[in-house]
Amino acid sequence: MSENVLVIKHVSKQFGEFQALADISMTVKAGDIYGLIGENGAGKTTLMRLITGLSHLTAGKITLLGESVGHYRHALRRTGAIIENPVAFPNLTVNQNLKLCAIQHGLAEPQLIPEALEFVNLTAKQATRASQLSLGQRQRLGLALAILPRPDFLILDEPINGLDPNGIIEFRQLIKRLNEERHTTILMASHILSELYQVANRFGIIRHGQLIKELTKAELDVVNQSGLEITVDQVTLAGQVLDREAIGEFAILDDHHLIIHHTALSAAVINRTLVENRVAVSAVVQRESSLEQYYTRLIAEEDQADVESD
Ligand SMILES: Nc1ncnc2c1ncn2[C@@H]1O[C@H](COP(=O)(O)OP(=O)(O)OP(=O)(O)O)[C@@H](O)[C@H]1O
Numbered sequence: 001m002s003e004n005v006l007v008i009k010h011v012s013k014q015f016g017e018f019q020a021l022a023d024i025s026m027t028v029k030a031g032d033i034y035g036l037i038g039e040n041g042a043g044k045t046t047l048m049r050l051i052t053g054l055s056h057l058t059a060g061k062i063t064l065l066g067e068s069v070g071h072y073r074h075a076l077r078r079t080g081a082i083i084e085n086p087v088a089f090p091n092l093t094v095n096q097n098l099k100l101c102a103i104q105h106g107l108a109e110p111q112l113i114p115e116a117l118e119f120v121n122l123t124a125k126q127a128t129r130a131s132q133l134s135l136g137q138r139q140r141l142g143l144a145l146a147i148l149p150r151p152d153f154l155i156l157d158e159p160i161n162g163l164d165p166n167g168i169i170e171f172r173q174l175i176k177r178l179n180e181e182r183h184t185t186i187l188m189a190s191h192i193l194s195e196l197y198q199v200a201n202r203f204g205i206i207r208h209g210q211l212i213k214e215l216t217k218a219e220l221d222v223v224n225q226s227g228l229e230i231t232v233d234q235v236t237l238a239g240q241v242l243d244r245e246a247i248g249e250f251a252i253l254d255d256h257h258l259i260i261h262h263t264a265l266s267a268a269v270i271n272r273t274l275v276e277n278r279v280a281v282s283a284v285v286q287r288e289s290s291l292e293q294y295y296t297r298l299i300a301e302e303d304q305a306d307v308e309s310d
Pocket residue numbers: 015018020038039040041042043044045046047
C-alpha cells in the first residue's frame with residue numbers, strides 16, 4: 001500500500017451561497033487512526049461524503065488509495081464507511097444484512113461473514129432482526145458491515161454516539177484491534193474527545209469549514225506538557241542522566257521538576273536509573289493529556305482572533 005491512503009488538496013464545498021468547506025488540505029497515512037474534530041456544523045460529515053463520492057467537490061482534489069475522486073476504480077471497494085447512520089436494514093436479521101452486503105460487494109468468500117460477526121462479537125445475535133438489537137449492537141452491526149470486505153481504509157462518522165460506557169470501551173477496543181491486527185487505516189470523527197485521544201495517533205481540527213490545526217498525538221502531549229512528571233533534588237543532574245541514558249524526550253519544568261513526554265521505559269526503571277546516578281527522586285506522577293482542554297483553548301483563541309479582526 002502506498003504510504004498515503006488519503007490526500008486532500010485545497011478542497012472546497014459550496015452549498016448554494018454557503019461555503020461548507022474552504023481550502024482543506026490534509027493527509028491520512030497508512031496505519032494512521034486520524035481523529036477529525038470539530039463542533040456541530042464544522043464540516044466533518046461533508047468532508048467524509050466528498051471522500052466517498054456521495055457528494056461532489058466544488059474545488060480541489062481528493063486522492064484515495066492512489067485514485068482520484070470521480071475516477072475511483074478500486075478505491076471504494078477497499079474502503080468501508082459508516083457515515084451518519086448505520087446502514088443495516090431493520091427487518092432483516094444480522095446474518096441476512098451481512099449476506100446482502102456480501103452480494104452487493106460481490107464477495108464470494110464464505111468465511112468473511114462469520115469472521116466479521118466474531119470480530120464485533122455478534123455471532124450469538126446472527127438470527128436477530130436488526131430492529132431488535134440494542135443501540136450498541138446496532139453500532140457493532142454497522143461496523144461488521146463496513147469491515148466485511150476487509151477494507152484497507154475505514155471512515156467512521158461519530159461511531160460511538162449514544163453508546164453507554166461499556167459500549168464505548170468495546171468499540172474503542174474494536175477500532176484498536178482493526179488497526180493493529182488488520183492494519184486498517186482509520187479516519188474517525190467524534191465529539192467524545194477523551195475517546196478520540198485514546199485511539200487516534202493524529203488529529204485534525206475543523207472550524208467553520210477550515211482545517212485550523214493538524215497535529216500528532218506526540219505533538220499534543222508536548223504542547224499539553226503531559227507524560228511522566230518527576231520530582232528530583234537536582235534537576236540539572238537528572239537531565240544529564242536522562243540524556244546520557246537516552247531515556248526519551250523530556251523537558252525541565254523548574255528547579256525540581258521535569259517531565260518525560262515519551263519513553264519506552266517504565267516509571268520504575270527510570271526511577272532506578274536516576275537513583276543509581278545519585279539523583280534523589282521524591283515523586284513520579286503520570287500527567288494525562290487532555291485533547292478536550294487543547295481543543296477548547298484553540299477554539300477560544302480563534303474566536304478571540306475573529307472578534308479582534310471584526
Ligand atoms: N446538502 C446540504 N445543503 C446545504 N447545506 C448543507 C448540506 N449538507 C450540509 N450542509 C451544511 O454544511 C455545514 C457542515 O455540515 P456537516 O454535516 O458537514 O457538519 P459536521 O461537522 O459533520 O457537524 P456534526 O458534528 O453536527 O455532525 C452545516 O452548516 C450544514 O448545515
